[in-house]
Amino acid sequence: MKRLSLAGALSLVVLFLMTAFSFRLGLAEEAVKEPQNPPGAFVDGNGPGWKSLDEKDFVNVNCQPDTWRWKDELLHCTGQPVGVLRTRQTFTNFELSIQWRHLRAAGNSGVFVWVPEASLRDLKPGALPHGIEVQVLDHGYTEQYEKQTGKKADWFTTNGDVFAVGSSKMKPFAPLSPDGSRSFPRKQRSKGVGQWNHYYIRCINGEVRLWVNGEEVSGGNGCTPPTGYLCLESEGSPIDFKNIRIRELP
Helix, strand or coil: CCCCCHHHHHHHHHHHHHHHHHHHHHHHHHHHHCCCCCCCCCCCCCCCCCEECCHHHEEECCCCCCCEEEECCEEEECCCCCEEEEECCCECCEEEEEEEEECCCCCEEEEEEEECHHHHCCCCCCCCCCEEEEEEECCHHHHHHHHHHCCCCCCCCCCCCEEEECCCEEEECCCECCCCCEECCCCCCCCCCCCCEEEEEEEECCEEEEEECCEEEEEEEEEECCCEEEEEEECCCCEEEEEEEEEECC
16 A cells, blocks of 8 residues: 655645535535524513513603503503604614504504604604514404405515615515515414414614514514614504513623
8 A cells, every 4th residue: 555645644634624614614604594593492581681661661652642551561552543652762782572462353553673763753643753664464454455455465464574664774584575675474473363472573783583473584684774762553453562571782
């Protein structure tokens, strides 16, 4: 058997190390492409750094005094008039855990993140602010829309669309709505009227991701502005919220 020279042996060692490094790098790149799941299968807002948001943490922006009503840990919204309730403080990087249930078929609402202060100033009843909206729709909304308009409901879904509103900007994750403005959910995870749903929303460095009832479904990046208020939306029908919890991140 022919013996390898020292130089030949060193060359084999270098080739082996380069191959191993390339393989590990390939695995790392593949890992980056995977959905960024939060720790654990279900984020309920409990643990170090999480805090509850209740009546003292919110301000009525452009609704009637009785539009929003707190009772213990439950927040009830009548849906009239259209408008929002905002947090007292602004947030940049954070995680939000919130539960909601529609009380009427075809209910409509939403959770706004990174709402700029200027869009809330002098906001009249019936108007909504700018920001990134995480849609909260009951499944009956599709049937109602198609019956009233005679058009196919192909530009929205009832399972957690995420999109920019007004002057705010976002590059939505696929799959996209037909016009490319909305991130459509990859899975249908929302429950129907009268049933509690859970949203886990993670907002970091201009990127927003939504988990519906424990699974990531939609989101986007390149959001501007990447800081602002959180708002809950009143939009024509009664809805309940509970267990509103937040954890600020670096």
